[in-house]
Amino acid sequence: MPPLRSTMDFFQNQAAARRKTVWLVFLFILAVFFIISGVYGAVLYGWMYYSKEWRGWWQPGLFYKAATGVVAVVLLGTFYKIMALSKGGAKVAEMLGGVPVAPLTNDPDHRRLLNVVEEMALASGVPVPQIFILEDEPGINAFAAGLKPDDAVVAVTRGCLQELSRDELQGVIAHEFSHILNGDMRLNLRLMGMINGILIIAIIGRVMLRGMGSGSGRSRVRSRKGGGGLPILLAALILMIVGYIGVFFGKLIKSAISRQREFLADAAAVQFTRNPSGLAEALKKINRLVAGSRILNPHAEEASHFFFVNALSSSFIRLFSTHPPIEERIQRIQMDYRELIGSDKTIPGIEARMGTASFAGEPAGFVPLKPGLFIDRVGAPQPGQAVYARRLIENLALPIQEAVHEPLGAGALVCCLLFSKEESVRRLQFQGLQRAADPGFLDEIRMLFPLTATLGKPHQLALLDMALPALKTMSAFQYREFRKHLQRLIAADKRVELFEYVIQSLLTGRLDVFFKLAQPKKTRYHALEQVKMECFELLSILAWQGHKETAVVQEAFQKALQVLGAKQTFSVFAKEKCDLPCLERAIHRLSEASFPIKKAIFQAGLVCIGSDNRITLAEAELLRAIAHHFDCPVPPVLPGEIAGV
Template sequence: MNFFEYQDKARRNSGVLIALFCAAVIGLVAITTVFVAFLASYSDLRDPAVDTSLIGIISHLGWETVAGIAITITAIIGLASLFRLRQLAGGGRAVAESLGGRKINTSPEGLAEQRALNVVEEMALASGTPVPDVYILEDSAINAFAAGYSANDAVIGLTRGCIEQLDRDELQGVVAHEFSHIFNGDMRLNIRIVGLLHGILIIGLVGSWLLRGSYWGGRSSRGRMPVFAAGMGLVAIGYTGTFFGNLIKSAVSRQREYLADASAVQFTRNKQGIAGALKKIARHTSGSNLQATNASEFSHMYFASGLRASFGGLFATHPPLDARITRLDPQWQVAASAAGSATPAVSDAAPANISSMHSQHRNSGTDTAQTVTNSPSNPYQATLAEIVEVVDNNIANPSYQQCARGKVLLAEIPSALKAAAHDPFAARALIYGLLIGNEEASEHRATQLDLLAKVAHPAVLREFEKLSEELTRIGTHLRLPLLDLCIPALKSLAPQQFQIFKRNVIKLLRADGKIEIWEWALYRVLMHGLEQDPDRHRKLGARKTSTKVLADAHQFLLATMAHADSSDYLTAKRAFEAGLDLMGMGAVALPARGDMTLQRLDKAVAIARDTPALQKPALLKALAITMSHDGIVGGREVELLRAIADCLDCPMPPLTLSDGRQVPNPAAAMEETA
């Protein structure tokens, strides 16, 4: 199962879970309504003439009154869920801060935090995702989590125990495990579960308030007893609902942990890393149990169980440690008793080869003979089969070689630029520099520099002047990785600062009266990382996308790719037709190069986002075929493909280099960089 199949399955699972929770809410509302109806008619039930059956109680109160009670209770649950989801609207950042986390992207303290940041950045660069915010929880337990609604607002949380007790291999395994949750669409569902459970819990909270009111209320025991009884009943009903809600949450979470473990092994090619982390948790004094007051609310998001087992593991959100370790290391033994005797671990699931948990999806029918060569000043070289492999199998699923290359890319970026990417002022200067380019790449550099001197903050301008020479020397293949590194620092800008920065970027792009494709690509990748939905203003009032409109958008994207790095119409036409053929579309005239306006490209991308998950691979492969049809892959085409993939929420790993450099061997790939 690949990324697109996981996305499709995640949507279906989300619908099933919402249905299950709705069923729990309906049952809870029904029980609560009957209880409230019973209390409301309690004084009349002592009359022998009154029917005390359920139908009799409802008839005595009146169906309109009972319906009003049910609607009121439903509204209370719904509003409580919406209120909690509103509190978590900030995505992963809201979760991390509620747990007491501290963001370290812009100011890591000490070697342990710097090493953790390096590991996260390497994985992000290898997978083509924006670098997530990294939070440290000052807790001695060994644990971690990924939270957010999408890869754009995702955060990685790591405890102090995690970054200090684990070696680099083990930390890399934990981080890869959390990235798997980001890729597989688990995070959005996890936050929805938090909101729904809070709605169910509100019934019990109301009961608790009533109990406190009955204690501190008037002196008359006669007046306190009805309030006390109401409180006790609502507490029992509320926590009964929470009981079943937690059962659903736990059952879903357990199975996803096995998949994330398998993905971590695939990414790192080192099952001993994640297995070692789990073993250290088993031996650690604090284990993985978090001390935060609201740790239980987010229990299903953690790398390992954040709470002590209760009810014999009935509510466990994670499989037993020994079961997870046994799947990774069948020879693992755990202590059988406090006396220290050891016996082989017994798992409720038969040990399985880890590769069977996450089998590779293979290409078929690919022309492996066609070779794509590098154009002048272009750092990319790969066979067509390799390009299609990246699109087909490595979207949000980086191979071991690509993960190791993330380390190479991070090391390749000059230290001055790397440090600048972690500072909000200097990060803005870097983005301006990437858009202005060097003297050979931009005929209008002087115009852009004059404009920058007028619109940029003086401190940002000073940073730009310091970094300008270094920026002109970096290869084009480092532009997107460097941009990705800037995302966390730019997210820390105040809203007003961000709006000014965005306006300045647009002014720089338009300085020469036109916007090049590569400039559009950088801008789209940047905004996709910084804004939740850059195309929302194009969707307002839009109806559901029809098949014809979607096909037209796909054709326009193929046409744009065909024209991106080819000035010859016939060459572009043949590339366009190859892309259409792969998608099974009929012959369509290639629009002229002059028709490829960026406004139309923005609209086509916004429409293409509605492409069903299982149809996105065909579109991306068609774009790759179009891009490489002439045997030459230009840097602009690669950046355009990455930008379109980003807009479709399909993180695309980088392609290979053409200068003879090889991905480092496993030993070198694991060297410490902190």
């Protein structure tokens, strides 16, 4: 079987999304300039009409006043929309009529959707997003929205659930996950905010016209007799006409930004699922369905660039379409991946490596690692990961499957992951919980612990990802109490194990911001020199984590420095200084570095750990915690996987 064609890696996609943002800002400024010109021309004409005096086309004072007014209104409209969307993808889903899927739903269509989304999330290395259904939409469509993977949502229409098979639904969901991984979601939210700003002039004119039309009959008669309504009517009409400059540019910007990203998402979805027929057949069904892909919600226009396929009536000018033609997308899929159509979808050797036994206990102590291949997998899940995720979910005991989808059970599951293997320590941990936790919570832990104890640590981390949506449904008080329970469990033996740090870091890093116990990270450092010491601390920790002999540690550290391009020679930090508090301080500061710096540090860290061409389970766990703080989704290392062969 020939290998699948590669697309850009995660870091290239993020860079491409940032370049698109620059292009978006340029088009936004151009649109504002044309709107200012239109408003200036309208005001100049009105001034000449009433004053009966001509002083030339260029009136600087009048132009500056028009420009100031337009810029103020446009920026106000932009920032208002961006602030409204700052709550994340759920705001977009609710605006479009989305209804959250109950985690413990008994509806078979909802359960199938939930399973597919969970599989894609676990295989991608991102938290399981909240799921919405657009119940009033008979067409086939879907979207992903959010500022980053931690607050992402995935929404599908009722038509998606009723019309698509599981393979077709998986193709659509994989397409949406590629938008999550490629940085398209944040770009789409910014685009929505900016377009609202440049459309605000037309919206004001429309509101003024409606206000005049809805006034009382007596007031309208007075306006006509006194002529007082005519200037308002003219002003409203002029604002609408000028505002449609914004409408034109809004459509142009959405089409310029969105269309090529859809081809990339299709390619990534096929590589992810290894099933081009699933995605192609979903697109064909849209063409055959009477309802097609149209979204009936009145907010569909402003969110049209979010969707899987065109959500509006067919544009009579192809230039303004936010999506490529369906026929062209189908043709590309069938031509580029024709060797996979009708082929066996299993991955050679993957099922043998993932038998039922591999989901109990620990996998192999290490797997061979080539740092370059590991970097290529960041944000780029492979077909094997999708198979792994499905098998993992299918092999979970029923009580775990139920517990992970409701807040009490999800909290108890996370606590179970932190219980020690040593009975004496475990007794201390449970005694600490008994003094503070609710009896029902303790009963849930007693029931779940024997089931979670048989799972290997990689699968325990998968449970953490699955539990996040349910944990987010806790009240703020419940989360604070749950957080205290975690701290009691970790502190019971007066030491912090690496796995305990990973669990706490992944959990609090994702939930503290959600429950407003921490502020979202902002980019503060744009030069490696600004975080030089933290880089050396992190690389020293990784070098000592991956190696034992001082000479080997120093060699690994120096190799990592070469990747960073360090101009001076530095020595690795002493082992006794490389503790978890040092790691936490370093990661906290490095997480506020710009994305190119994070990429360089992550690559150097991989070289440091992988200088012996292998990765242990503990190292993989640590890498995942670091990657989370660097906003880099890392797919799971498969049981028995050999990376780089």
